[in-house]
Amino acid sequence: MTNSDINRLKDKAFQVFGIFCTFIGLVVLAIFLIDIVAEGITRINWDFLTSLPSRRASRAGILTAWAGTLWILVLTTLIAFPLGVGAGIYLEEYGRKNRLANFLEINIANLAGVPSIIYGLLGLEIFGRQMRLGGSLLAGALTLSLLILPIIIVTTREAVKAVPRSIRDGSYALGASKWQTIWHQVLPASFGGILTGIILALSRAVGEAAPLIVIGALAYVPFTPSSPLDEFTVLPIQIFNWTSRPQEEFLTNAAAAIIVLLVITFLLNGIAVYLRNKQQKKIRW
Amino acid sequence: MRTSEKIIEGLLWLSAVITILVTVGIIWVLLSESISFFRVVPLSDFLTEKEWTPLFADKKFGIMPLVTGTLLTTGVAIAVALPIGLTIAVYLNEYAHARMKQIVKPMLEVLATIPTVVYGFFALTVVTPFLQKIIPSLAGFNALSAGIVMGIMIIPMISSLSEDAISSVPRSLREAAYGMGSTRLQTAFGVMVPAASSGIVVSVILAISRAVGETMIVAIAAGQQPRLTLNPLVPIETITTYIVQVSMGDVPRGSLEYKTIFAAGITLFVFTFALNNLSFWIKKKYQEKYD
Numbered sequence: 001m002t003n004s005d006i007n008r009l010k011d012k013a014f015q016v017f018g019i020f021c022t023f024i025g026l027v028v029l030a031i032f033l034i035d036i037v038a039e040g041i042t043r044i045n046w047d048f049l050t051s052l053p054s055r056r057a058s059r060a061g062i063l064t065a066w067a068g069t070l071w072i073l074v075l076t077t078l079i080a081f082p083l084g085v086g087a088g089i090y091l092e093e094y095g096r097k098n099r100l101a102n103f104l105e106i107n108i109a110n111l112a113g114v115p116s117i118i119y120g121l122l123g124l125e126i127f128g129r130q131m132r133l134g135g136s137l138l139a140g141a142l143t144l145s146l147l148i149l150p151i152i153i154v155t156t157r158e159a160v161k162a163v164p165r166s167i168r169d170g171s172y173a174l175g176a177s178k179w180q181t182i183w184h185q186v187l188p189a190s191f192g193g194i195l196t197g198i199i200l201a202l203s204r205a206v207g208e209a210a211p212l213i214v215i216g217a218l219a220y221v222p223f224t225p226s227s228p229l230d231e232f233t234v235l236p237i238q239i240f241n242w243t244s245r246p247q248e249e250f251l252t253n254a255a256a257a258i259i260v261l262l263v264i265t266f267l268l269n270g271i272a273v274y275l276r277n278k279q280q281k282k283i284r285w
Numbered sequence: 286m287r288t289s290e291k292i293i294e295g296l297l298w299l300s301a302v303i304t305i306l307v308t309v310g311i312i313w314v315l316l317s318e319s320i321s322f323f324r325v326v327p328l329s330d331f332l333t334e335k336e337w338t339p340l341f342a343d344k345k346f347g348i349m350p351l352v353t354g355t356l357l358t359t360g361v362a363i364a365v366a367l368p369i370g371l372t373i374a375v376y377l378n379e380y381a382h383a384r385m386k387q388i389v390k391p392m393l394e395v396l397a398t399i400p401t402v403v404y405g406f407f408a409l410t411v412v413t414p415f416l417q418k419i420i421p422s423l424a425g426f427n428a429l430s431a432g433i434v435m436g437i438m439i440i441p442m443i444s445s446l447s448e449d450a451i452s453s454v455p456r457s458l459r460e461a462a463y464g465m466g467s468t469r470l471q472t473a474f475g476v477m478v479p480a481a482s483s484g485i486v487v488s489v490i491l492a493i494s495r496a497v498g499e500t501m502i503v504a505i506a507a508g509q510q511p512r513l514t515l516n517p518l519v520p521i522e523t524i525t526t527y528i529v530q531v532s533m534g535d536v537p538r539g540s541l542e543y544k545t546i547f548a549a550g551i552t553l554f555v556f557t558f559a560l561n562n563l564s565f566w567i568k569k570k571y572q573e574k575y576d
Contacts, residue, residue, distance in 0.1 A: 022372075
């Protein structure tokens, strides 16, 4: 065998290895999803979705958990949406290339890399203790809002940046002010991209357990929250709690709750991907 | 008209400046609580003591066992994610058709969207029992399966960032390599990967930072026993798990035990902050090499 034959063989071997690596993650994911569905699907029924938690696995349900998750989603959107989009617009449209803008940029990149549990410590001290919100829904939503703020800011900036200069110039030429231009031209044109970013950020927030555990969200909440100041639990915490128990039946419950959580996560991601594709097809500047 | 424009600009400015307040808040909270911790426990004990037992009667406050636990799970995760992620990046760039790349990339991203608590469940109920068949001495809670599962989770992080780095290497370099008679493999590892090395290093640093701060996988599957060891087969405890463990229990606020989570938190923050800024620095320094 000549040298070049050996090299060609190595090349082929790497190709096979490449295919193997590309699919190993997906195969593991598939095994895992099948395992979860096989274990949990029989447990999912109307009672499971509408029952309160219980010390007996067979009677326990996830009503309080998914109600808490829904509350957190709504509150987090209300807080993070205006803040994140506002900051994104400021940085892209108003922020001049000065030291403050530069510092803001580095700072946001840094915040994106802070572990979620650290946001939990921040929320525990600032929202929980200083603002006396304790382990309430509002404290949880504020904490998660800060956590996803960098994601929303970055995607807002990208969406706004994609709107061409000519649109703004046209608006100014008709006598519109800066804010009128942003509100009537830039924002409608970039809204699809902004929305995609927010939904992706929310799908991140839905799966978070660590920061909420730190601020004091409970594992056992025997009622559904009725105001933002109520104590709460969310699906990931319920799953964590059931997974930590030794009895086999609770693992089945955890698998069933995971199915519900994954449906929510995949739904949010699916909507985001759909919006992004639609956006890309529609707009040709 | 002008005043309302100004007010709006002011509000937008405020929402941008809030991000600075968040950083200040994080540093202030971590510092103020840990300073009062370090008044009681000297920093030298914190760094050199070999045991971490703040919740026991005989209290020892050495952070090292939590740090080694964190590094152990992170090490396993990177050992899994780096070879696989980099191979995927090279394969998609040098071998796969553009169409396949288009299909595979979003599929890999799915791995990053799954909540970490779900990965923890997987590590504990599927990976650990499976590994126990191969390694009978493997404990029910261990760094190995938590690390492997975390590695799978961060594959897309390394593969997609490395892929971006490799695909931004100018075509001319690749064509020159082919012109010299190189195979695709020789081109990839002799030319493309070295040329994209700064971007690949950045992806690995960001992946390490992510793994260091990861919480739920290790809290579920790696155990809650602080232990100064590099053996991945026994239960350990990471910094993040310790914070969760204390938060789940009823440690009275303001007590020394309560302050330990902020001391652990600031340790974690220093690690991730250093890693993130190192990655920014590398990116900035080497990014415009080909422009």
